[in-house]
Amino acid sequence: MRMTAGQIPLPGPFRPRRLRTTPAMRRLVAETRLDAGSLILPMFIKEGLSTPKPIGSMPGVVQHTEASLARAVREAAQAGVGGVMLFGVPAIRDAVGTQADAPDGILQRAIAIAREASASEGGPGPLVMADTCLDEFTDHGHCGVLTGDGRVDNDATLARYVSMAVAQARAGAEVVGPSGMMDGQVAAIRSGLDAAGFADVVILAYAAKYASAYFGPFREAVDSTLKGDRRTYQMDPANGREALREVDLDLAEGADIVMVKPAGPYLDVVAAVAARSDVPVAAYQVSGEYALIEAAAANGWIDRKAAILEAVLGIKRAGADIILTYWAKEIAAWLT
Ligand code: PBG
Secondary structure: OEEOOOOOEEOOOOOHHHHHOOHHHHHHHOOOOOOHHHEEEEEEEEOOOOOOEEOOOOOOOEEEOHHHHHHHHHHHHHHOOOEEEEEEEOOOOEOOOHHHOOOOOHHHHHHHHHHHHHHOOOOOOOEEEEEEOOOOOEOOOOOOOEOOOOOEOHHHHHHHHHHHHHHHHHHOOOEEEEOOOOOOHHHHHHHHHHHOOOOOOEEEEEEEEEOOHHHHHHHHHOOOOOOOOOOOOOEOOOOOHHHHHHHHHHHHHOOOEEEEEOOHHHHHHHHHHHHHOOOOEEEEOOHHHHHHHHHHHHOOOOOHHHHHHHHHHHHHHHOOOEEEOOOHHHHHHHHO
């Protein structure tokens, strides 16, 4: 350090601000960049709707009809979005989630519609992915089937997941996303897909999924019937080390991509998983993360675009290669 006469230390040659002087300089030295191809847009389709239905707690997000889903996937393709993750809301629910693996179930129809729409715009088009979980299809709203005394039956649920994943692959899903946090779900689905001739279908494993209050708006998005919570299968928000155990197990079971969810409140977990994993790491910016920014922006309390980009950039900087975000299409358009 050089000293002035008044003995105030000056920085000498070391001035980090030099690299922040102009927009061009800041662009040159940016360590992290967003790109449309690594963004995935989650989408909802509801059976029996005649017009798209807005989700009150997620302004700008709707439950799609078949026609509006096709349009929205074409727009995602035009924007260069990397994938769409589909969630289905069936007209009929029962104890075992029969519609989840019905060949003509709403999610299977949505997959076929999305594949066609994705391919219709010329370029590679977004990959078509499906949520592989029973909660939208069961009348009790849990992610698995229940035992006689009302507990979620891990091993009986696995058979349902396998059947669901195979039905999704038959409908054209290129990626399946087991999100139920049952033990052994990745191994079961991998062997089921392989046996059915779908060795190339990718498993995006929800490896570390937390029992999060940030899923609140999603419950409206899928008309959830859940009473109680998912704390016997989703992870305790207090635990970080346990996430690595879940990731290790999913990798050993054959996960192609591992995911952390939610993203923003769990950036430490994203970073730790990225350091550990030799497969791509995804992070899901969930409904509550979306709703917070939209609500603040609607009140004029925050700069919407800047806050969205900063939140998503933070997830990327933490180590996520792939980000699921309800803003995927909008961000992709901003990036071009
Ligand atoms: C379960 C599932 C949930 C979400 C994605 N898959 C809800 C839950 O586990 O309760 C939440 C996504 C979001 O909040 O945006 N199939």
